[in-house]
Amino acid sequence: MPHVYYNSWISDYKKPFGAVQPNEKITFQVDVHESHRSEVQFMVRKENGAHDEKAYLMKGIGDNRFSYSYAPHEGKGLYFYYFAVKWKDDKGEEMSAFWGASSVKGEGKLYHNLHEVIPYQLTCFEKEENTPDWYREAVFYQIFPDRFYNGNPDGQVNAPKRNSFLYGDTRDTPLYVRGQKGEILRWDFYGGNLEGIRQKIPYLKDLGINAIYLNPIFQAASNHRYDTADYMKIDPMLGDEKLFKEIIEKLHAEGIHVILDGVFSHVGRNSIYFNYDGTYGEDEGACRNQESPYYPWFTFTDYPNKYASWWGIDDLPEVDKFNKEFQDYIYQDDGSVIDKWSKLGVDGWRLDVADELPDEFIAGIRHKLEQYPEKVLIGEVWEDASNKISYDERRQYILGNHLHGVMNYPFRNTVLDLLQLEKTPKELCQRLTQLHENYPKDILFNNLNNIGTHDTKRIYTFLGEDKARLKLALSFLLIAPGIPCIYYGDEAGVTGEQDPDNRKFFPWEDIDQDIFKHCQRWITERKQNSTLKYGDFVLFHTDDMLGMLRFTDEEYTIYMINPHDEEKTCHADKLHFLRKVPLTEEVIKGILKDVTIDGKSDFFVTGKI
CATH class of the missing domain: 3.90.400 (Oligo-1,6-glucosidase; domain 2)
Structure with missing residues (x-):
């Protein structure tokens, strides 16, 4: 049995790393140690391509290494590949084995039976998804409008809805008023409004926020407003179109951009x-x-x-969504929904439940947005968007001319698994590196990262109201590649179980200043550190700790998390990097040798390359 080795994350075996464009050359190399003469084939097919699986003979280049250069020539999409090894045993009988991916990809494993092989994924994308500088340098803040602030001087609620329930105090706990069948009998409101957002611009600037993601603001019956009543009107409880336009202009004047929630399913x-x-x-x-x-x-x-x-x-x-008149209304016609709000100054959209929107619908919205300068389009996708299947179709989200990026829930899951000690640092490094490999680089860096939203339990509650762990979650959010988005109140220590408890009114009289200042400090660091905004990254780990190296051609940042209660020491010989790094082994050892990190704490250092 031959000894075979291949690792798609190491440049000696696959170059370039990650996703590629059509006809871009990729060099694959695999090591095969076998005493008898071996034949190694590179096996590849494009999903739904014009051809069946093809076999390409790899060339021996010495030192038991075989090489083949391949260029995906059937256009954008997903290609799947593995390696077939053939040899003759001592009796002269032909034998075969196969090297494919393991559950975590990267290093892979040897298979004896072809039908068991898990192939590697190669993502082929149509074009780079460049986003405006304002977006790549953004720190977002997600606002659930009814729960943020009431800007009326008397605290009165604007235009109360019929058959609704108004809370007597903003400190009240959210509660759904339901009937016997679980249906909502009365929608509940606190009275947050657009004027409240305008009055809290100084707070947002003090925190360091320079972009806002607004939950739905169009006319609707509910407090969450995902039940749109009229796409062309601002909900009267929030204000009106004139006020909205004024606030957009004010936010822009303060250097703050705004994206809206597009609920089109x-x-x-x-x-x-x-x-x-x-x-x-x-x-x-x-x-x-x-x-x-x-x-x-x-x-x-x-x-x-x-x-x-x-x-x-x-x-x-x-x-x-295939109805032509609906498409015209939302994005196709002059004066469409996308047209109207883009002309009023909205900087982009987050598409609710993108899985429910056909690819052509998403592409249509993107095409319309291209007619306006510096707009972005983000989709709500909860899984790895590169290989997502919904309604029996492989989605085109990140292959070009659709979404600029997606909400990065896999990142959130990684943070939670790390801080709750549910997975090892090695497993989590592998998980994030797999996303790095599957996503086009621009998409990965455009993804909207979160550690909590209106659809999840509050991060502070999830972490057992452990302030030290919450601080680590916020730090990691602001260190990681992608665009950080803070759910309103997470920086203030707001707690909450699932909906509706995760949608409490913002505690303006009871902000946890310790958490706020921690968040403020890391936002400042991100905004002034080019490696955190534009740098590439490599993950590394010890048995106990997870680390991330961010780097540009000139600078680097190293960040490590100790999620355990006890202090841990980093021994240089126990460090495992998942990819090649731009620093020499000597430099890395000099930085990390015998670094001791307190329990539930982190380590951070920057330097010049």
Whole structure:
């Protein structure tokens, strides 16, 4: 049996690292040690390509190494490859084995049976996804508008909705008012509004924020506003279009950009488009008039009471995204939804439930945004977006001309697994390096990183209200490649279980200053440290600690986390880097030799290369 070795993360075996563009040459090399003469083949196929799997004979180049240079020539998409080794045993019988990926890819493993082989993924993308400088240098802050601040001088709630519930005090715990079947009987509101955001601009600037991601602000029945009633109107509880325009201008003047939440998979049942309850007229909307221009947007199975809805939730009728009139309304026509808000100064969009939007729909929005300068398009995808399959289709999210990046939930999962000691540092380094390999470089660095959102338990609660671990989570968020996004209140020590408890009103009178200052300090470091904004990265680990090296051609930053309660010492001979680094072994040992890190603490150093 031959000894075979290949590691897609090491440049000696695969160069260049990671995703490539069509017709870009890649050199693959594999080591095969076998006393008898061996034949090594590079096996490759493009998913849904025009050709079946192809075999290419690799050339022996000495020292038991075999090489082949390949260029993906069937355009963008996913290519899958492995290596076949053939030899004759002592009896002259032909034998074969196969080197493919393991569950964590990278180093891979030897397989004896072809049907067991897990191939390596090679991502081939159409074009680089360059984003404007403002985005690459951004530190985002996610605001759930109803829960941030009420800017009215008397604290009154703007335009209260019928059949709603208003809290008596902003310190009250959020609670859904439900019926016997679990349905919402009364939507609950605290009264946060756009004027409140304007008045808190000094707070955001003091923290160091220079970009805002707003949860939905269009007219809707609920407090979360993912049940859009009218895409063309600001919800009256928040303000109006005139005020919104003023706030956008004020934010821009203060160096703060804004992206909106685009909820285009579904609308609200009580919307101008569906009009279940007749709010917009007895004979208006798809649910009340089959002659309505909106009727073709929806799929009825038993008119008017049974219809397709998002995840079976009656309150959220699903829209047919292939409907030409809906596409025209959202992005195609002059005066579309994307047109209107882009002209008012919005800097980009985060697409809600991107899995529910066809690739052509996402591409259409992107094409429209290209007509405006310096806009970005981010998608909500919870998994590795490079190989995501939804509704039986491999998605094109990150292959060019679709999304600039995605919400990086795999990063959040890594942070939580590290700080809760659920996985080893080695396993987590491998997980993040796999994403690094699968994503085009621009996409990875455009991803919107988070450690908490309106859809997750509060990070402070997740970590058992352990302040030291929360600080590590915030530090790692601001050190890592990608664009950091802080969920409102995480910097203030807000706690909360799942929705609705994770959507408390911001505690303006009870901000944890220790956490705030910690977050503020790391934001300042990120904004003034070019390696953290633009630098590449390599992950490394010891048995107990995880580290990250960020670097440009001129500078480096090294960051290590000790997630354990006890102090740990870094011994240079126990360091394991997953990829080649731009620093010599001597320099690395000089920096990290016998570094001792207190329990639940970190180590940070910068220098010149």
